[in-house]
Amino acid sequence: MMSSGLGVIAYVQSVLILDDENHVPRCLQVIHLSWYRCTLNMNTSLRTLNTYVMRNDQAVWITGASSGIGEQLASKFAREGANLILSARNTENLQKVKDRLSSGPGKVFLLPMDLEKLDEIPEKAEVAFARFGKVDILVHNAAVALRDYALDTLMKTDQKLMAINYFGPVCLTKQVLPHMLERESGQIVVISSLTGKFGVPRTSSYAASKHALHGFFESLRSEIAGRGVKITMVVPGIIQTRITAHALTGSGTFHDRVEETFRKAYSPEKAAEKILKAIRRRKEEVYVGGLEWITLAINRISPWLLRRFIRNHPIRFVRNLKQKLTLHLKLSG
């Protein structure tokens, strides 16, 4: 209200300055101009402030909150005073996350759920709404990765990945979005991946599920434009979590090994901080991570070139580049 009021004042003043240029004495014009600039600055600052201020009654539902990025997001939101609904399959791990949070006990509600069980999702959503009466922010973070070649992956593994990573979030969105639209307020945050932008070896169904999320939520965004609900797509690079240990092999067993690249990757805490900033700014899409952003840039300029890099092990390429850059920075600094 206040910022739009200031905007109107600034606009009227700009008209005055432009129209009265020949009639208003010079000193008055200078005073007018300074006041005009000052109100414009205040206007911008207030708008920026609005994006950062967190009402502490906001209800945030995070899926996949039992580890990695989800856990870090829960911790950031808790620090801002949000009411949290935390979901994942492993209740014990969820409880550990809750115990580590700084929130009061009444502000964190554990809602264990398996996104693969689509028929249970409507009931889970009812329970979530009953707890805080609303969901202001829904974060689709839960996912399972794949570590195997497409031809060695059983169809049942492909289907499992699509169910957890794609159909689960779609089903949950269909439960939560109507309430948000009714209140003309809310935000859906989708944690995608670089593999949601281009495919890399041994991730076929995982990449497919992340591509599908972009297709679904981009379409949805245009369908609900102007109705008060925002969609934020998050594209993480390589983040230091146990995602590769939790990943499935083609036969459906756990990969059970944290890959080297993920051991030294971008910190999940920093990733959560960046994601939170993007949520507050209601961004449509944001990249979060380290130097892997280069692959996104190459893909934008020349998908053909990126495909050639990928065939020649892009991770190795990025790692080498990182080492070269670090060495260069050390030598020059």
Ligand SMILES: NC(=O)c1ccc[n+]([C@@H]2O[C@H](COP(=O)([O-])OP(=O)(O)OC[C@H]3O[C@@H](n4cnc5c(N)ncnc54)[C@H](OP(=O)(O)O)[C@@H]3O)[C@@H](O)[C@H]2O)c1
């Ligand atoms: N780490 C990276 O480098 C990276 C890169 C790009 C994108 N991402 C994305 O970031 C998000 C978080 O990944 P992360 O790195 O934090 O991995 P993570 O530590 O393995 O976390 C995955 C979360 O999903 C939950 N989950 C798995 N299957 C589920 C199911 N059937 N139903 C409900 N919850 C389920 C897991 O909890 P339970 O096992 O207890 O159910 C866990 O809390 C994912 O969407 C991932 O695709 C990560």
